[in-house]
Every structure is written in C-alpha cells, then in structure tokens.
Amino acid sequence: MDDIELPDTPASPESFNGLVDEKVLAPWGEAGPAPVDRWRQDVLGADYESRTIPLMDDDAGPVVATLVRYRGPASSARASSPAAPALSPAPTTSPTDTHSARSEATPQPPHFILLYIHGRNDYFFQSELAEDIDGCGGAFYALDLRRYGRSLRPGQRMGFVSNLSLYDEDISEALDLIREDYPDLPLVLMGHSTGGLLATLWANRHPGALDGLILNSAWLEMQTMASMRSAVAPILERIASRNPMWAVPGGDGPDHYGRSLREGWNALDAPLPDSLAAYPDDPAIKGWSYALEWKRPGSYPAYAAWLEAILDGHENVASSVHLDIPVLSMMSTSSYFGEEFSEAVFSSDVVLDREVILERSARLGPLVTMASFPGKHDLLLSDPQVRAEVYDTMNRWIGAFI
Template sequence: MTDTMWQPWAPDILGPDYESATLRLGPDPDGEGEAVATLVRRTPVTDGPAVLWIHGMTDYFFQDHLAAHLAEAGYAFYALDLRKCGRSHRHAQRWHYTSDLRHYHPELTAALDHVAARHPSVVPMAHSTGGLIAVLWFDWLRRARPELARRVAGMVLDSPWLALQYGARNPLIAGAAHVLGRLRPGMALPGGDLNAYGESIAADWDFDERYKPVAGTPKYAGWLLAVVRGMEQLRGGLDLHLPVLTLTSDRSWLGQPYSAASDTADTVLEVEAIRPVAESLGAAAEVVPVPGARHDVYLSLPLALEQALTETTGFLDRVTGAEAEGTGSDGADGSADDAAH
C-alpha cells in the first residue's frame, strides 16, 4: 500500500468525536467496480496502545459507547469498515459480498500499518464474521509480514463465526456451498431469520439502518463458499501464537421470533460450536461466556455489557503491559496527521 491510496481524514458520520479516511483499493476482485475501505478513529488520538475494531456481517462501526469506554481506559480507538460494507459500500455493489475472505487482507494490513506506525502495540477486536476474517488474516500476516504481526499484542473476538450453527445439517450445508458456490456464485440464498437479533438491538441502540438493516442483507452462494472454506482452515487447529480472548453469550436462542429471551442470548450463532474452535487458536486462547449477552456482546443489556467491558479492558491491560496512559493528542482537526497514512 502506498501513501497516495489514503484520502485525508474528514469528519465522520458519528459526529465531532470521530474522523474517517478512505482507502482506495483498486478494482474489486469480484468485478464490482472500485473497492474502498474506511478507517475511523476516535479523537483526540492518544499515543498509547490502540485497538482496531472489525465489524461483522450486515454491519459497520457505530458502537460509540465501546469506543468511549476504551478511550477513557487510555486506549486509542480505530475501526475499519471493510470493502462493500457500511461507509465503504458503493453504488451497485452487493452488500458485504466477497468470493474469498483473502480479499480483505489488503485493507486490514493497510489499517494495521497505519495504526502500528503511531502506537506501541495494537489489539484487533473482531465481531462475528469479522472474527473469522481477522483470525485467517492474522495467520497469513504472521508469515507474510512477520515484523508487522509482532506489533499485535493480542486479539479480542466478539462472538466470532468460527463454525456453522446448524448441527447435524452442517456437512450437507457445507457440501451444498461447495457445489453452488462454484457453479452459481451469484445465486441468492434463502434468508436466515435475523429479525429477532435486529429487533432486539434496535430497541436499545441507535444505528443507521441503511448500513445495518434489521432483517439483514442478501447472502449469496459464492459468499457462503468463502465462509465455509475459511472455517475449513480452522478444523485442524490454527495456532495464532497470540493471546486471544473470545467473548460469547452463555447460551443461544436460534430460530425463534423476537421475545424477551432474545435480549439475553445469541440469536445468530451456536455458542457451543464456537467454543472448541476458539480454544484451539493457541495455548494463550481463552473463552469467556458472558451470562445474558447478545450476539454482539457489546450491544448487550447493562449487566452483561458491564462484564464484557470489564473482561475486555482487563485483557487489554494484560497483553499491552498496561501501557495505556492516555497521553498525547493530535487534535480533532487532524493537523498533525493530514492523511491517514
């Protein structure tokens, strides 16, 4: 990545505490025009350790309360809207579509390059599908850019989609994905019922439904094949040689219409399927179930949210050597950093 691919920092849609910069990625490998990614930062930017948030499917960064909490704890906060997602979606592009999870490597690497140039250490935090993407990317990064990978102090996974959630049907679904994903990658798939999750979080949190529709966005066979192939890379065990904290709910509540039970469970993924894969990510991998948490544990009701935040800051303090001191600032006007890189 060259410096000219970054556009200057500009005010972000979240308001005066945020700035964003666009990264030009060139032609989309799936033939959907020019691809871009968007790096967001909370201002003022401190000089201590940083976190880099990576969103999930049908998602974008909007969790201001998480950024504010970590900033108060002394951590610089950045977030990346991946290509075709949220702020990075462009006209006529299929929302969140990719035929290969490796297509996300350029923007993740460029974002880490930028953040690591300013901060002593970085901890990626990744949610749901973003968790699968981040794990595979970092495994690749350890070999492709070992000097950059060493700047990563640990990783936090928020209900990562590391395994399918359909139990005995998983082999059939994976087999169908291999066939349809190769023969008809653009075929739209029957929509999974995400209404319960969308309705649950919409009751308590504000987000832009243009970027995060309550019912989700269309999914395609080529995308599902990319996900299944990514999960297959994890089956034999994948050691990241990195401290990894995985936070999940303590229970799942799948395939049900919205009710009060939806507010205190993962209504998207099977948490018991996530646990063994998350634990296989290395000797320093730990899984912490958060009682009553939602699929995005940071969008949970107050008690579960408080525990998730406490677990997160405790982990960050440990892996960064408690370096976060909140010193230094380049100001909200970006005068000390006119471009993102």
C-alpha cells in the first residue's frame, strides 16, 4: 500500500476526510475527463489514449474507471497486424537506457497484452513501463480504478471501496475494451502494492483468465500483523458495521517515500553518489513529475470498511490463494523505517516489509519467480540502474514464460 503511514495532517483542505473537490479534475485541463464512448489523447501526451468506463453504482455512490493504452512507435506500426510468435528473452539492458533495448527495433506484431494496476494513493504515470512493454513485443494498457487518479470525481472519498471484489467490474470492463483491440493474445496482469494484492486476488478468482502475473512490491500482508489478524479483524468488522467511514488512526511518521519521489536525490542536499553522477537529469535525481491531485503528499484516511476489506484480502492470500500461472514477484532488497531522511530511503522499501512480501510470494503457487532490487517501494521509480535491472528481469521472464 502506498503511503501506509496515514498521517493525520492532510495535503490540502479538500483531502481532510478523503473527500475531493473540483480541483481533482485540474490535471485533465479544459477538455475534462476522457470520454465514455471513444478514445482520446491522454494527459500523458500524444502516445497515450484514455477512455472512461462507466460502472454500476456501488454502496458509496456513482463510480467510473479509466483505461489508458499506449500507442507509441512499435504499437502504432503493428496495431492491426496478426500476432507473431513469442520473442526470445531480451538482452541485458544497459544502465544508460532504462527501458528495453528492443524499443528501437523494427516493430513486430504483439505477442501478449499487459494490463497494469496501480497502488493506493496512486494512478498510472510510469511511462517507462509502457515504453518497455511496447518495445519487448507487448500491447500495453493501464487501469485507473474507481475513485483513483483519472477516475476520481468531485465529492468522492479517494480510494474507498467496502469490498475488494467490486474491482472485478473495473477489470472485466477494461478487458472487454482490450479484447476489441486484441481478441486472442495472452494476457499478463501487473500490480503495484495494493494493486498487486488486487491482481493476485483477481487471478485466483478467475482461473484460466491470465497467462502470467507480475507483482511490484505487492501488499500481500499487513506488515507484521499476520499473527494478530484473527484478533483485529472481528473488532474492525464491528466498527465498520456501525461506522464504515470511521478513519482508522494512523501514525504520524515522516513521508519519506513521497518526498523521495517528488524531490529525488536532490532532497538530500548532498553530493550525488558516484554511481549516479552520469544521470543528473534523471527523474530519480530531480524528482518525478506527477499530478499531486491524484497522488497526494501525506496520503489520506484509511476508513474502517476499506481496511476491513484489505484484511479480508490478506486472509484470502494467506489461506486460499493458489495460482497455477507463472508469477514474477519483485521487491526491494531491504526495508527502512527510520526517522532520518537518508540515502537508505532511495534503496529500500519505506512503505512495506520486504520480508513479509517474500514470505507470502513464495506461497502463491508452484511457479513463482522472486527477484530483489536495491530500489524504492515502487521499483519503477527507483534509480536508473535499478530500473534497468527491473525491466531486464521483466523482459527475460516474459520471454521465458509468456
């Protein structure tokens, strides 16, 4: 889960209770949200298109989802081409190029689809991922779930659901649109943090629907609370039944993760490590650019009904998830929960415990590949050399299994 600390101090007045106002539409510009009945250029630029997906009202009100697709050089050239045989694994990626070296190759028909699902307090903006998947022969799509990112609407409580299975509609409707583009290609689902939990649960509920699952620091368990879950869950259930919107008290810890993303290594006000001297303009050094209306500093409240749903998801992972598909679970090599904003913030997961991720990942099924990198909670927003290693690992795994 992104920003698991849940601080009491909000980023701005409209986010105090998780309710958002008209400012949440600002990243769209004058054109407003993506249309329902057609694709339109996305906020990420000319190579991206988005489309609003109308959904049934849930128990907290009206909702939509938003699907994004990448239409870069390779995908544009092959959009209407038939599927080709699977590509061989990608060569090792140079640290000077943070996406697949094949992105500059002659376009070939896609041989798989990848659908990406973001984490909590998040939305899709990781354009390098789209470029890499496109370059290694995939058709790339990303889904902004209900009440997140592109799908947020004024008056909604950011990220709220009372049951994780509600996301089945978001994903199934997105897949219907994707299959209009590519009816028969193998499907890979990729999830980051909370999105990794959702993707894992969806894969377990839909056997045979996926050909592979990629997890990026997946939130598969509540930190060190696994032994306490049976005691905590009934209490939370009673609270949620009486006051589902009760904001669960959280810690007041520092927002190291958000600061490391917004300001990059420059936030340390110290000389760059020698290994990064060649990358002064990299976003990991200067800070990543994203919409603060959709990915907020300091996050927002965790409501009782939402947290109850998360605990139920964790219980399902621990007791009943068994995946018969290939799984790639990626995580940081270490976690850091210290008070000091130091170099460790840039090479560790400061949100989740990587040992918990490692333990839960190993039990997901018989064909799980685990890979660790000295990177951040979102490995795709780590230092350039780390991102290169992450993409190379993904490309080789896709070449071997998909």
